[in-house]
Amino acid sequence: MFNEFKTFVMRGNVLDLAVAVIIGAAFGKIVTSLTDDILMPIIGKIFGGLDFSSYFVTLGAVPANYAGSLSDYAALKKAGVPLLGYGEFITQAVNFIIVAFIIFLVVRSVNRLMPKKADTPAAVPEDVTLLREIRDELRQRRSI
Template identity: 65%
Template sequence: MIDLAVGVIIGGAFGTITTSLTQDIIMPFVGWLFGGVDFSSHFVRLGAVPDGFKGSVTSYTDLKAAGVPMLGWGQFITVAINFLILAFVIFLIVRAVNRMLPKEAPAPAATPEDITLLREIRDSLRK
């Protein structure tokens, strides 16, 4: 039970590290590679901006905080890349752990009954 709790806590912390890696290192590089594109700012507004809106109409976070219905496809790309990085890193960790574990010798295959009988006959004939 304690192992599971430790795994959940470390997994949550690892998720935060992966999110930071994606948002602070990989996505800015990808944006620079594609000419300064910031994926989190790409969205399609599906509804009207409420009266008295104080934020920027081009800011995804401001519009989302105001409750404007939007299709945030840029944010989805960021989250999808975050997931792929996390899945790849977990794959590498599991593969490394599997390589470190001692390999068990394969269990001997059960001898079929007819082979056992033939061996007994052979041993009887030798005597």
């Protein structure tokens, strides 16, 4: 069983997938930082200095022992208050659009760099070739 697992893991596809997941996780952190630290503050500044993470709707009661700010999304969430955080959703949607666009650019670039495969006709099976030869021979005999 161990040898079978080792064979499975050492296949190229599994190793490629593992590398892709690791690079994807690191790439995700970069995009999150780009969104949170650069783009969203600029977008917030354009729309009046608003912090999108502070856009939420409280769906339940705040615990009586809660001593923090009622406008602090992270603190309310940590306290267990049910919240509808649509500002955070907007931030994540922008993250997704950025990641999707960058992946589109990467795939597009790779496709342009890859050599185009020449359209080669598929190999004809031997039995089809034999049948064609028989057909051609019969046509020749009829015409004689």
